[in-house]
Amino acid sequence: MPRAIRGVLFSPIVFALVTALAIGAVMLAVTGANPLTAYQAIVTGALGADGIGNSLTQAVPVTGMALALAIPLRAGLVNLGGDGQLVLGGITAAAVGLASPLPGPLTLVLAILAGMAAGALYAALAAVCENRFGVPLLVSSLLLSYPAMSAASYLARFPLKEEGSSLPQTRQLPDGVHLPSLGSGTLNAGLFLVAAVVIAYAVIDARTPTGFEIRMTGRNARFATYAGVDRPRLTLRLMAVSGAVAGLVGSIGVLSFPYRFIDGALITPNYTWTGLLAALLAGAAPLGTLAAAVFFAAMTTGGAGMERVTEVPREITTVLQALIIVFLAVRTGIFRRQPRGDS
């Protein structure tokens, strides 16, 4: 299958990229900008000496959320509650980090584990709603997300609020409870945590019986049930893992600069939805999800870089992303229709 998949998938991706870039170039030219300069600025902004660190920093949460959503998606389950699980993980990590009497490194580990546990339990709740009460996961996960966000917001504004600050944020975490930085930039050890998740997911997906069952459930859930896969149990476990990864991303966000929970800071960059897009585009395959997430992250930082260097607003990169997705969909749609031979 790898050959077949590469043959079918690879060319649509190239097609989508080229077409989107061409249309983007026309748009840029119409607004009076030089497309080549703008694209060059995106590339240097994303991958240049100054940009690469930012791109990686951005890639950590986007990839993390993409994985969180890809893991259940691999079995055909859509977790729409990523934002809630992310924020709950973040606020829990912040609370534990501030309250723990243990020494710094231990507190750091404890805060991460607590954040993951909070996300896992909350996501598992959505699975219970489906398994026990027949509320579709799509609905239960999305609806449960809102109270989680509100609760975190309340905690950051009242009980955990930094005294004397006018902002809805917690106190800063003590120095010992910071994720170690890598180099002089914003990049931190969270990169390794997310990388570990990527590797674990890739190995489990390709090389374990459980990963096999997950993939087959995604291909045909009725077939999996017929063959003896316990679907409610699988749903519960996948959602728990998904929530744990989302909670991990939230913890990383809080335990790295600015080392506190700020209300809205985890939500506004749209990690969850960019991540979901990446997971959907890659069919939740581990390495494909990674590639798509890193690409989207690079586009974001590249856009910011372009805005600094040229007059072109950074939104153009969002337009490019949308165009790529649309053309990818169009191209695969055409592929589906061809064998029927209608004309």
Place this chain on the structure above:
Amino acid sequence: MTLPPSDDGARGEGARVAAKTPRPGAGTGASASAEVEMRGIVKHFPGVRANDGIDLTVAPGEIHALMGENGAGKSTLMSILYGMQRPDAGTILIGGREVSFTSPTQAIAAGLGMVHQGFKLFPSLSVTDNVVYGREPRRRGLIDRAAARRKVAELSERFGLGVDPGAPVAELPVGVRQRVEILKLLYRDARVLILDEPTAVLTPAETGALFDVLRGLAAHDRTVLIVTHKLREVMALSDNVTVLRDGRVAARLRTAATTPAEIAEAMTGRAIELDRRYPAGAIGGPVLEVTGLTVRGEGRPLVDRVSCTVRAGEVVGIAGVAGNGQTELIEALVGLRPPDGGRVTVDGRDVTDAPVAARRAAGLAYVPEDRAEVGSAPDASIGDNLAMGFHRAEPLTVRGLLRPAAVRAHARRLIGEFGVKAGDPADPVSTLSGGNHQKVILGREMAHDARLLVVEQPTRGVDIGSIQNIHARLIGYRDAGHAILLVSAELSEIIGLSDRILVMSEGRIATELDRGEADERRLGLAMAGAAEGPA
């Protein structure tokens, strides 16, 4: 008239070019009087010659069967005739006039009509509304409902369709809905009716009624072209048969002068033994024991206190008109539907409420009716499909890790053992033909070596050539000391394979027959409920 043998041989072994025989009195020269004439039709698809110079001649008032296995080119030929596809070469004459359709609309205007396998009806509208839709009779710009109703009633009457024009389509049984489709064509003055596998969705009784309707149409000088792979129906209904194989005409036969075996041989290119009755098995101890199994439905129970036993070395066949509880009974046995009462044991272990995995561990394997929806993941590779159920144990998994090489080896072994015609284990299952798809599922389930094999519709949609192979494998599995519970809508299959036959009616086992007592007439009567009684 003799044909040079070399000519015959060039078309492949078993090819027969019998004289064209239109109905007596249907005219003089075949070409001049033919209602439908297709000459030298060629159609290529990437990598395939779907039609490779096909000639088809159908006389007015004739019932003509177009036969062939899956992939022989029937569907392509019909979609060319109906204007859905353009041929690469060849000519089409309708009523002696050359035509070149670019759309079905033109084909309909020329007097053709097609009943597709999936009906195209509005369930919420009445029969009349469905029939006149798109061509409503009008009076002063408004739809003349009374005239529409009158016209539809008159058509139904004239052609003996027996359809109530006012009935909502949603309330009609499948067989009657099909007649509404036929009415639609007649209302549009179709002279040639093309039916694509029309009996696939019908019960035996409905099939009989359809045949009466089609004979009536032919008697009214309508021409019927039926696409099918069911030999029995072709023998019962048609005047002439054109058999396709590999995109070419393998034989043109007069039904009255041929035999099912001859048609089957033309379809497959080799001699086929039809309707074989296999010898009895050596019966051992009970493997499946069911007592008082009940599945409640809305109102009447779907499965009503069913008790039965299947012993080692025995095939027990379950017959019945579709919808009499067979599906629910099997679902409850295999763990896909919780029973509301009763007890099920497999090899002595109580599995009444056990999950699927526990049942399989107790010794149950299952080949479901729905191959694509339940029995496999068609988008996944053949290798992965064959690995399912074996993936947690050695040799596929060693120390917790799945070994891709072992998965491939496992797939190659089963593909070889079961003679699946597959290119590469990495190809998706959806690339396989119906018969090979079924062999993948059957092969996987038999490889479990489970004491009990539950098989539903093992040869539905499977080529004739593969049917025999699948039957022989089932009997071989039985003779190896396994118990088999077989559900099938094909009476010949039930009779040929079963050591004992249970007939289900309204959720109960209405009749039990021993292998010696069963014939099609008796089974048919028991299924219809005109029972000799459960004794």
